[in-house]
Amino acid sequence: MPDSRSRVLSAPPVTERLLQAAIRYGLLWLLALILLFFSVAEPAFLRVGNLFSILQSVSIVALLALGVTLTMAVGGLDLSIGAVAAMSLMIASYVMVVLGWGALPAVLISLAGGALVGLLNGWLIVKLRVPDILATLGSMFLVIGVQLIPTGGRSIAVGMTLPNGDEAEGSFSALFLALGRGRLWDTVPVPVLITALVALVVWLFLERTRIGRLFYAIGGNEQAARLAGAPVQRFKLLAYVLSALLASLGGLLLAARLGRGDVSSGNGLVLDALGAALIGFAVLGARKPNAFGTLVGALLVATLLNGLTMLNAPYYAQDFVKGLVLVLALMFTFGLAHRAR
Amino acid sequence: MSAPVAVAPEPLIRVRELSKTFGANRALDRVSLDIFPGEVVALLGANGAGKSTLVKILAGSQAADTGELWLDGQPRRFSSPLSARRLGIVAVHQQVNDGIAPGLSVAENLLLDELCQPGADFWLNRRRLLERAASIAAGLGLELPLEHPIEHLGQAERQLVVLARALALQPRLLILDEPTAALSDVEAQRLFGLIDTLRGRGVAILYISHRLSDLQRLADRALVLRDGQLAGEFGAGHLSAAVEAMLGQALDTHVYQPRAAGREVLALRAAQVWPHSQAFDLHLHEGEVVVLCGLLGAGKTEIAELLFGLREAAAGTVQLDAVDWQPGSPRRAIASGVYYAAEDRASQSLIADFSLRRTLTLPFLERFTRAGFIRNRAEAAAVQAQVAALGVKTAGIDLPMSALSGGNQQKVVLGRWLLGQGRVLILDEPFQGVDVRARREIGQLLRDSADGRATLVICADVDEALEIADRILLVRDHAVVAQYPRADLARATLVAALAGAGAPSTVAPIAAPSRSRASA
Numbered sequence: 001m002p003d004s005r006s007r008v009l010s011a012p013p014v015t016e017r018l019l020q021a022a023i024r025y026g027l028l029w030l031l032a033l034i035l036l037f038f039s040v041a042e043p044a045f046l047r048v049g050n051l052f053s054i055l056q057s058v059s060i061v062a063l064l065a066l067g068v069t070l071t072m073a074v075g076g077l078d079l080s081i082g083a084v085a086a087m088s089l090m091i092a093s094y095v096m097v098v099l100g101w102g103a104l105p106a107v108l109i110s111l112a113g114g115a116l117v118g119l120l121n122g123w124l125i126v127k128l129r130v131p132d133i134l135a136t137l138g139s140m141f142l143v144i145g146v147q148l149i150p151t152g153g154r155s156i157a158v159g160m161t162l163p164n165g166d167e168a169e170g171s172f173s174a175l176f177l178a179l180g181r182g183r184l185w186d187t188v189p190v191p192v193l194i195t196a197l198v199a200l201v202v203w204l205f206l207e208r209t210r211i212g213r214l215f216y217a218i219g220g221n222e223q224a225a226r227l228a229g230a231p232v233q234r235f236k237l238l239a240y241v242l243s244a245l246l247a248s249l250g251g252l253l254l255a256a257r258l259g260r261g262d263v264s265s266g267n268g269l270v271l272d273a274l275g276a277a278l279i280g281f282a283v284l285g286a287r288k289p290n291a292f293g294t295l296v297g298a299l300l301v302a303t304l305l306n307g308l309t310m311l312n313a314p315y316y317a318q319d320f321v322k323g324l325v326l327v328l329a330l331m332f333t334f335g336l337a338h339r340a341r
Numbered sequence: 342m343s344a345p346v347a348v349a350p351e352p353l354i355r356v357r358e359l360s361k362t363f364g365a366n367r368a369l370d371r372v373s374l375d376i377f378p379g380e381v382v383a384l385l386g387a388n389g390a391g392k393s394t395l396v397k398i399l400a401g402s403q404a405a406d407t408g409e410l411w412l413d414g415q416p417r418r419f420s421s422p423l424s425a426r427r428l429g430i431v432a433v434h435q436q437v438n439d440g441i442a443p444g445l446s447v448a449e450n451l452l453l454d455e456l457c458q459p460g461a462d463f464w465l466n467r468r469r470l471l472e473r474a475a476s477i478a479a480g481l482g483l484e485l486p487l488e489h490p491i492e493h494l495g496q497a498e499r500q501l502v503v504l505a506r507a508l509a510l511q512p513r514l515l516i517l518d519e520p521t522a523a524l525s526d527v528e529a530q531r532l533f534g535l536i537d538t539l540r541g542r543g544v545a546i547l548y549i550s551h552r553l554s555d556l557q558r559l560a561d562r563a564l565v566l567r568d569g570q571l572a573g574e575f576g577a578g579h580l581s582a583a584v585e586a587m588l589g590q591a592l593d594t595h596v597y598q599p600r601a602a603g604r605e606v607l608a609l610r611a612a613q614v615w616p617h618s619q620a621f622d623l624h625l626h627e628g629e630v631v632v633l634c635g636l637l638g639a640g641k642t643e644i645a646e647l648l649f650g651l652r653e654a655a656a657g658t659v660q661l662d663a664v665d666w667q668p669g670s671p672r673r674a675i676a677s678g679v680y681y682a683a684e685d686r687a688s689q690s691l692i693a694d695f696s697l698r699r700t701l702t703l704p705f706l707e708r709f710t711r712a713g714f715i716r717n718r719a720e721a722a723a724v725q726a727q728v729a730a731l732g733v734k735t736a737g738i739d740l741p742m743s744a745l746s747g748g749n750q751q752k753v754v755l756g757r758w759l760l761g762q763g764r765v766l767i768l769d770e771p772f773q774g775v776d777v778r779a780r781r782e783i784g785q786l787l788r789d790s791a792d793g794r795a796t797l798v799i800c801a802d803v804d805e806a807l808e809i810a811d812r813i814l815l816v817r818d819h820a821v822v823a824q825y826p827r828a829d830l831a832r833a834t835l836v837a838a839l840a841g842a843g844a845p846s847t848v849a850p851i852a853a854p855s856r857s858r859a860s861a
Contacts, residue, residue, distance in 0.1 A: 204714075208714050208715060209710075209713045209714050209715065210706045210707065210710045210713055210714075210715055211713065213699065213703075213706060213715065214703075214706070216692075216695075217692050217695065217699075217703055220692035220693040220694060220695055221688070221691065221692040221693060223688060223689055224688075224689055224690050224691060224692050225692065225703070226671055227649075227671055227681065227683055227689055227690070228671075228675075228690075228703040228704040229671055229672045229674075229675040229676075229704050230672070230703075231672055287694065288694060
């Protein structure tokens with residue numbers, strides 16, 4: 001750093017402070033700028049209905065992203081969340097449509113299935129010491145495959161023909177559909193409410209509780225955490241189970257919104273969720289997985305996509321935009337922080 | 342300087358007015374020095390005096406802000422460690438793990454520099470690699486398990502590998518930063534022999550150490566850095582004056598009040614670390630500071646690991662406060678009041694991005710928790726109090742640990758165990774990479790707080806052991822083989838015992854105990 005000589009005596013000069021501010025608040029500024037731009041370019045953007053539709057579109061990805069934030073906090077990664085969400089969607093549909101059971105068994109069985117996959121991931125990683133990416137990639141394929149078997153690879157819809165020739169007699173209960181389509185006071189969608197609640201709980205858990213801090217300790221240096229008495233294996237297992245549970249919840253909300261068990265939906269969620277959690281690293285200069293950042297990351301991408309759609313930007317530009325935001329965020333987090341040293 | 346090569350009037354390296362600043366901190370302030378071929382120059386300075394910065398600039402891993410550097414009378418500017426190395430300047434840094442590549446074998450690590458050469462063979466020839474590595478190791482009198490992964494080696498053996506790697510480059514200026522920190526006396530002697538040989542061949546050596554005995558043995562002269570400035574140059578006979586210049590004041594003599602042993606806290610009976618190692622007893626008492634002393638690879642850390650639940654004993658019983666006890670895991674050991682501060686601070690105690698506060702309270706977080714939630718104010722108050730009690734110098738408790746000097750980091754990772762009501766406190770090499778003043782402060786703290794618990798310190802350095810101990814236990818081949826009360830123990834007796842009977846002889850090659858490490 002040849003320019004560091006000038007920084008010796010006085011307070012850090014303007015450029016230095018700007019850099020620090022960019023690292024801390026860069027992504028929040030970007031979000032504000034995007035909001036400002038779209039509300040000027042397209043006044044309908046700011047309507048309450050549209051804002052809630054942004055939140056609604058982001059709620060499921062945000063749930064998955066909060067889950068993967070937990071596994072990232074313990075220094076791991078969960079690639080199976082998209083598959084788990086899809087599986088949960090298929091289980092819930094199967095239980096209601098094919099078996100003809102009610103909403104509550106559907107929800108409980110889906111969550112139990114998710115927890116089971118979480119346990120499998122945790123067991124592979126903690127007990128068999130399979131590296132996290134490999135273990136969850138493996139279980140991802142496993143889960144994607146397993147959910148296709150009961151229906152012979154077909155989507156589940158009310159009145160569908162079963163592999164044995166009968167017609168499915170059950171249907172989605174109104175109570176279940178309300179999970180995805182209901183609105184509180186006719187404005188706030190239920191999924192948004194659920195995601196907001198989960199985000200608050202995850203944030204409190206990671207920032208304010210003892211276990212949350214031990215999660216970060218394990219992620220920072222597993223050996224040091226173990227020598228300080230943290231139950232490393234148990235907490236890593238817990239992180240994967242929580243992640244899978246949140247993914248299952250996301251799958252349930254998706255099933256409730258779609259009203260059918262669509263085999264292809266859900267699998268694509270994993271990349272969006274990972275992206276949101278990674279963008280979250282850059283929020284407030286955290287440089288680590290954190291619940292607030294993850295939420296901002298998910299919002300940022302959803303806002304951008306919503307606004308561009310309103311401006312009639314082509315659908316195929318969406319992935320490009322997501323990628324651009326992610327790369328920008330990573331530059332804020334790691335590139336600039338490195339220079340500020 | 343008696344070596345004929347040293348007559349050369351031209352310095353090998355000439356440094357003029359070198360300065361370097363980091364943010365608001367002036368790490369080096371117009372430093373000038375000359376180093377001649379065939380001399381050992383000691384570089385002294387307290388933690389944060391600028392030694393590491395100077396070394397990094399000389400070795401090319403950092404650029405100076407201003408100043409000039411001449412090699413063989415030519416002005417030079419190193420853009421990378423590689424460019425410095427091409428001109429014969431090789432540095433061995435204090436952080437051993439920076440010098441090794443995990444995942445590779447010991448042999449590959451020894452030859453890492455060769456493998457990184459752009460002109461090196463594209464295909465790896467495994468047999469030739471092993472032969473080359475074996476010849477390097479043999480040339481230095483090292484016995485290393487060449488085909489094992491480097492991870493199987495302990496800190497000290499890794500240190501030897503890193504040193505051997507540097508020597509294999511045939512440097513003209515060799516910079517050694519705390520090379521004996523992980524070595525015990527005999528291994529250090531071996532290193533000193535190597536250094537003498539190099540000096541005879543006309544190699545210049547810049548030697549950084551906190552150990553006065555190393556410097557007395559080796560140095561032709563000493564340069565002292567203080568607050569980034571050159572505070573003086575001293576001849577070989579005036580090293581104590583150099584230490585005074587380094588600290589800015591004379592050190593008081595440090596004879597601790599002997600402490601009486603109280604009730605027995607921990608008893609290890611007929612314990613065996615390995616099925617074939619010798620059985621031994623170990624008794625620790627309240628109020629007493631016991632030092633485990635032994636050569637590299639003697640098994641000191643393994644004994645500590647037995648007590649902390651990191652390793653299962655092959656045989657033997659443990660009693661804690663006269664009750665049969667099995668540690669099982671670090672978590673259970675801590676719950677029973679047995680605490681252990683591990684040897685390698687960076688990899689075993691520090692957590693990336695954790696603040697001083699978080700590092701300090703980590704083992705006892707439950708005490709600052711209500712219904713699972715952390716009580717921030719109670720935690721902050723306890724941390725403030727502990728920071729004051731430990732004498733940790735910091736601008737705030739929420740700063741990252743990396744903002745603290747090595748000595749202060751060490752105070753935090755040792756001192757955090759004083760938050761608990763411990764029965765046994767085990768410290769593994771607590772004085773590593775810590776300057777004399779911080780060492781005294783830590784030693785004093787340890788002894789002041791020793792009432793009501795047993796204290797076990799692992800220490801390869803004889804002087805450190807003698808300074809801190811009430812009783813010294815000698816460890817050899819994974820067993821405690823002798824014990825000495827501090828009161829009437831002469832340094833020479835301990836050194837002789839360490840090197841002496843039972844071991845083949847003092848000139849034996851440095852054997853890395855691959856057997857025990859590999860099966861661990």
